[in-house]
Amino acid sequence: MKLTTHEATTTTAQSQLPLDGRPRAVIEGVTPEVDAGRFPIKRVIGDRVIVEADIFADGHDQISADLLYRVTGATEWMRTPFTPLVNDRWRGEFTVDQLGRYQYTIVAWVDHLKTWRHDFERRLAAGSHSLIDIKIGAGYIAAHAGRAAGEDVAILADWARELAESTDLDTATDAALDDLRLATALAYPDATLQSRYARELEIVVDRERARFSSWYELFPRSTGRDGVYGTFSDVERLLPYIAEMGFNVLYLPPIHPIGQSFRKGPNNNVISEPGDPGSPWAIGAAAGGHTSIHPELGTLDEFRHLVAAAAEHGLEMALDIALQTSPDHPYVREHPEWFRWRPDNTVQYAENPPKKYQDIYPFEFETDAWRELWEELRGVFLFWIEQGVRIFRVDNPHTKPFAFWEWLISSLKAEHPDLIFLSESFTRPKVMYRLAKLGFTQSYTYFTWRNTAWEIREYLSEITSPPLSDYFRPNLWPNTPDILNEYLQSGRRPAFIARLILAATLGANYGIYGPAFELLEHVPAEPGKEEYLNSEKYQLRQWDLDRPDSLRDLIAQVNRIRNENRELHQNQTLHFHTIDNPSMVAYSKSDTERQNVMLTIVNLDPYHTHSGWVDLDLDDLGIDESHPYQAHDLLTGDRYLWSGRRNFIQLSPGALPAHIFKLRRHLHTEHDFDYFM
């Protein structure tokens, strides 16, 4: 169907006569839409995409509008009608059921046939209807017949004739009110009078893992027995341990050969001793670069074996890609044009003056050879994709050009729409959001530094609401190898539990850096810093995974609750509730049909028992205020009988600092008793 592009005109040309001045509907205020369509929105397969717009025309005529959508590249649009809400706002929706990109846009028109019918009913109600009015309708129906197809042509032509030729008002009125034939006719609108929205908006449709994932980060080299350099086989041995905790993504820091030049010693010492393993992020040595494997970890075959073994445990492999080199990387010799050279003929190392990071060379993205550099780096991803990796955690993407990432992710996902990219960017908010807009599937957040109830409520509300949530998918981490927050340093076990439960229930995507997390590793390299003492970044560690104080069982329980309750698989329904103690936080997630509700309440003070009255927004939860309901704590199994908005909560850090409730609406009453009726 040919569509008029009335809305596509630009401001500067408004004093020219338009191509066709007759389309009268206007379409504006379209949501979702990121930066006027500059970037796609993100959804996962199976999602209902809900599109709203302000649609109206001059005068008092009735409007019709269709939502058009298609897989990007398809020639035909699919259509679904918009329905009016209030205040000229309209809504339409469709389901995305295939990976990759979709497009959507809107057409709208003044619908004369619908207007005629609407007005006819009002005339009828006032007793002022006439045969003339019916003949006018016959004219519109005849026009629809002229655009109809198949047997509808005759059906509509007959209807038009019937109305036009009728001489009995009552008979004609009955025929004019024929809903069935009206519906048939409305399917053939006059396309020449249609306005079309100026933009075709895009959707990136990801697989479900993009929305719901539980990450476990692990340094492979620390998995060896008795202090020996760990190997991929050692990691395989740990797969049951990780899988039993309920994770579904296993993320490894870089596995490539590590440079010798300016290698860092333990605790980031600028001097290293022979035998010090160096930082895995100082990538590249004689043994190879970004497509090579550190010889002590194993071979490429062994890596592929690990990927397959992990999959058998329900664990998907995520690799860390850090686009930087050590001075010993083969690129430095083979492609000097990809680096910035100093007047003393040395390569410019990374620095943030006066700090110097001489073990790291950044790429020079402003090189004339940028095309070759981009293609080479794309090849790094393609190499690991060939080894079976589909999830990449990208190191510091905010220090490489935005245009590069946009091209890289778009072009890789064009061929592999199941890829997931996690942006490891802890920088200024607009930079982080831009990386999400341009294509990163998930993003690290400031969650690590949001430890008070007010901070948690403000920040999580911001990052889980539109328009941000249309493109930014938070992945919440209580700790990372770079960040041991003061809350964990000082709060010990109750703090670890609180942060675990917050991350796992606030974020559909979350992760921990283990075994440091479950083993309550909490000593900083120095007071006031967030670096771990004896960080695995610079040395091998041995972990006693069977320590009795390990959080592994609690983690397993929390992940089981996550896995079994779909309410926690998305952030869209996250809703904070008031609690009258500022050391506590309460929030719920419903499933998208609002049938089931999970309510989490956390005591954020690791030192003291706190109690308070939670004031639940029962309207949001869809719970009837006048009926009792059950709060079933899935952590302890305890069941509480509640009623109304306000309920009492007490949580002791010495026991468990949190409830994860499933709220159950239906409680038995006498009406359910067998002999009641």
Added chain:
Amino acid sequence: MKLTTHEATTTTAQSQLPLDGRPRAVIEGVTPEVDAGRFPIKRVIGDRVIVEADIFADGHDQISADLLYRVTGATEWMRTPFTPLVNDRWRGEFTVDQLGRYQYTIVAWVDHLKTWRHDFERRLAAGSHSLIDIKIGAGYIAAHAGRAAGEDVAILADWARELAESTDLDTATDAALDDLRLATALAYPDATLQSRYARELEIVVDRERARFSSWYELFPRSTGRDGVYGTFSDVERLLPYIAEMGFNVLYLPPIHPIGQSFRKGPNNNVISEPGDPGSPWAIGAAAGGHTSIHPELGTLDEFRHLVAAAAEHGLEMALDIALQTSPDHPYVREHPEWFRWRPDNTVQYAENPPKKYQDIYPFEFETDAWRELWEELRGVFLFWIEQGVRIFRVDNPHTKPFAFWEWLISSLKAEHPDLIFLSESFTRPKVMYRLAKLGFTQSYTYFTWRNTAWEIREYLSEITSPPLSDYFRPNLWPNTPDILNEYLQSGRRPAFIARLILAATLGANYGIYGPAFELLEHVPAEPGKEEYLNSEKYQLRQWDLDRPDSLRDLIAQVNRIRNENRELHQNQTLHFHTIDNPSMVAYSKSDTERQNVMLTIVNLDPYHTHSGWVDLDLDDLGIDESHPYQAHDLLTGDRYLWSGRRNFIQLSPGALPAHIFKLRRHLHTEHDFDYFM
């Protein structure tokens, strides 16, 4: 200068390599911008246009950005630098000093020279600077020298050489810190690395009357002596009366021949008697149509004489254009193709079923002959423009297509940028806002129905804040010939005074329909309706302008206050203050430099004296909390000594229900006394 258009790429092409991948800055979140640049913003001549944007790049390099602007159609852009605010937000500004359209856009780039200097200062502070660092800077400066012009070439080349060849660190450091030559160099950035915002945004620059106007509406035919049909000469006789009240726009309802068919009698009676004058909006008769003058009002020459005479009194003529016809309009005979025909070979009259308006024919804008219709209607405006009219009050624009108005106003203003169009649309908000976006200079509002403090605060805040205020200019009317609000019906004199002062001080643009207003006309056609009894729309009225209870002197005083205080010439600084009595409202306007403040406080209850404590936002007013200040009531001349935020107010409807204060900051203290020092 050639500019790279990195930002102009569209989403669908992101998997293609960009033309140039090296520009690294991104520009987003630009304000002001209406619907992603689909519509221009509005400003008046002399305004500073303040543009903000989020501008940033990857990494930690320094950014520079320029705001580009030009009169639309000019080949060269003018430039002014952006300066950073906080959180990656930048600001630039320029003055619009000519009527018509302007464009603006943004370029931004990673500035290596600025980065080098910034880093060098940090190295210097840490004592880690070196000759190598200085040589790197020399390289950047040499590149700038290569792009420089005139004598700057040599200046910069010398500087580069000086730095490159220096062997003494202290000397070289001094030279590296040369601010003067740095400023010279920074003027020659590397255009190949610049990103440019995807859109060129537009501004419509109007004359000052668009922002500040005081309208007086008058039915000319009611100005005759002794009940005789009034003429343009009679209106001329009233010019001193209107001018002395301080208005600057005189607006006349349609002055064209009035149809006989289905002519309405007094009080909208469907039957008229011979001699009934009919509604001026039923345009067109044997004597002519939209470019003719009702024979009893006078001739075209007399109209032109009135326009000139009004101008001599400081009154600009505004004409009402209603694009509809009576059944007797010459168009019906000459252009039947511009109307919709019914099966009984009659023209479709206006109706809102079951209501019929048989005295009015709407144009059929969906006619195949729409181009001829549009051009003809444009000709109507051009005709009156030729008679000296520059202000048009457009009747019910929301019942004619948006595309028509956009073209009409754009094309007329392209030749006559001093035109002002007031949109008389009292319909759903998005429709009213669309009309403003597409070009109407001013708009009627819901002010007429906003009579309580809460309503006034909410509504006025909405319509005077960005983004709405970037394109919507409210014109506030306490009454119109169609709307006698219940507040005026029942509240009598204090109500009229309160509404006058609210309209005149809340809105830089306001108007009254007189003499009904100043003569306190308040009886509705029937209880519960807003139509006037014996409305001038359907009959001649005689007004006794010298009645002792007339508000003319108060109106004159209020308009004098408006005219003498520039704070009231704009809405941008409107700020509501808390007052602890819900029957009272308090708000201020400062001038844009925040030097002078007008504070208005109104008792909205026409029946009772009210008092309350106003809590002034002294931060917004720029008043020092610790110093007393003077509140000078410009209505009464009374002066009050105030200090701090909270001050007591009492207003009696029997006296004056409002204060219009000028706040005066400087009060004399002992320090000002001649002999103090």
